[in-house]
Amino acid sequence: MPSFHVLIAGGGIGGLCLAQGLRKAGIRCTVYESAPDIGRSGYRLHMNAAGGNALRECLPDHLFELYVQTSRTAPRREVFTVLDHMGNELGSRPHIGPPNDPVRPHTAVNRRTLRQIMNVGLEDTVRFGQTVTGFEADDDHVRIRLADGTTAIGDVLVAADGINSVIRAQLLPEVPVVDTGMRGMYALAPLTDDLAAVLPDALYDGFVMATGPDGAMFTYGVYQPRRPVAEAAADLAPGASIDPVGPYIMANLGIVPGTPFGHEIPDLWQASAEDLHALMRSAVRGWHPGLADLVVRIDTTTIFPASMRRLEPAAPWPVGRVTLLGDAIHAMPPSFGAGANSALRDAAALARALAAAAHGEVPLLPVIAQYEAEMRAEVFPVLRASADPRAMDIDFLPDDLPTAR
Numbered sequence: 001m002p003s004f005h006v007l008i009a010g011g012g013i014g015g016l017c018l019a020q021g022l023r024k025a026g027i028r029c030t031v032y033e034s035a036p037d038i039g040r041s042g043y044r045l046h047m048n049a050a051g052g053n054a055l056r057e058c059l060p061d062h063l064f065e066l067y068v069q070t071s072r073t074a075p076r077r078e079v080f081t082v083l084d085h086m087g088n089e090l091g092s093r094p095h096i097g098p099p100n101d102p103v104r105p106h107t108a109v110n111r112r113t114l115r116q117i118m119n120v121g122l123e124d125t126v127r128f129g130q131t132v133t134g135f136e137a138d139d140d141h142v143r144i145r146l147a148d149g150t151t152a153i154g155d156v157l158v159a160a161d162g163i164n165s166v167i168r169a170q171l172l173p174e175v176p177v178v179d180t181g182m183r184g185m186y187a188l189a190p191l192t193d194d195l196a197a198v199l200p201d202a203l204y205d206g207f208v209m210a211t212g213p214d215g216a217m218f219t220y221g222v223y224q225p226r227r228p229v230a231e232a233a234a235d236l237a238p239g240a241s242i243d244p245v246g247p248y249i250m251a252n253l254g255i256v257p258g259t260p261f262g263h264e265i266p267d268l269w270q271a272s273a274e275d276l277h278a279l280m281r282s283a284v285r286g287w288h289p290g291l292a293d294l295v296v297r298i299d300t301t302t303i304f305p306a307s308m309r310r311l312e313p314a315a316p317w318p319v320g321r322v323t324l325l326g327d328a329i330h331a332m333p334p335s336f337g338a339g340a341n342s343a344l345r346d347a348a349a350l351a352r353a354l355a356a357a358a359h360g361e362v363p364l365l366p367v368i369a370q371y372e373a374e375m376r377a378e379v380f381p382v383l384r385a386s387a388d389p390r391a392m393d394i395d396f397l398p399d400d401l402p403t404a405r
């Protein structure tokens, strides 16, 4: 094994995938994750072939298989569908991303399950409860500072520490975090047979949005694993710490400033779960009975608020021993369900690049420069398009984005 050592700030979607990819290539790495454990950190993630192919490349075969088996069953139609508040279909459009797997398409995952799968085998690599506070780099090494006062040294530092990245703030302080003004609240309703019986069929499409006359907007995503999670985990990763998860529908109330519904946005972070649930119920008054019933059936303990923020695409920066992936460099609104997929894409590309450098096949800095140039070329158009106010229109899909058709 080469002595090359990669430091990764952040053990989220991209950081864990990178660690798996490096491990597969025989490269040492350490992940510093500020949270004490994997935690909840969101629910359902729409997957496309960019993310799915990256997981195939980085994960050992049994963990990739576990990801596939615990992914959502193929939806009724793998499209983004828009409904009116009475459940009538207004139109649909393809998802973005490369062509999907024709046999077992990448669909959607439960975020915590995916993170738990990606954590398997990394028990000695991921240091939970360790916050990175900054770095110093020279021609030969990079040193990180940790909140507990210690430091660590490596050959490369990867910022995988999300939208509030302290590494990006030090490396590229000019990149602004933009608050879109949109607020949301995410929640789950168990997908029971009696709820399923009253929902419009379109709710079983890939991803669904419904808008009311006052501008209240819900997005919905079904999660129904191909195989029960506990059964698949016991079979493919016995002894691994992977929680059971039952089928659910994720519902997100989006509050758009400037609409009648969004004219006065309460402080969602001060509100109780019951108040947030009441707001969600008020948004669907007079809606299709199934869509209203879904909101009534929400498990209030699952409700959490979210603000929609993004980064501006950074101008090219000088290459060095510190690089970035995922939300740390291209956090985007969830309009296209592409943020996590892009982080996974970056992780696979960077693992490939660093493995080539660590094994002495290519010099380090040019290979990092190439990784960064390709990342800007492939992902920044998605960031720009998802930040466009028209991103949720059915007819809006810029020509430079591939569709998964």
Ligand SMILES: Cc1cc2nc3c(=O)[nH]c(=O)nc-3n(C[C@H](O)[C@H](O)[C@H](O)COP(=O)(O)OP(=O)(O)OC[C@H]3O[C@@H](n4cnc5c(N)ncnc54)[C@H](O)[C@@H]3O)c2cc1C
Binding pocket: 009, 010, 011, 012, 013, 014, 015, 032, 033, 034, 035, 042, 044, 045, 046, 047, 130, 131, 132, 133, 160, 161, 162, 163, 164, 165, 166, 186, 306, 325, 326, 327, 328, 331, 332, 334, 336, 337, 338, 339, 340, 341, 342, 343
């Ligand atoms: C509500 C919502 C829904 C979404 N839905 C989708 C979807 O359906 N499909 C999709 O592709 N994308 C989706 N996204 C986007 C997706 O969640 C992100 O793009 C993805 O999580 C980015 O992965 P990441 O690894 O770059 O960052 P993260 O997953 O945010 O991970 C960053 C990690 O770094 C840790 N960290 C932060 N600071 C430090 C520090 N100083 N030191 C150490 N650790 C640190 C954090 O605790 C975190 O674990 C959604 C986003 C939101 C908000």
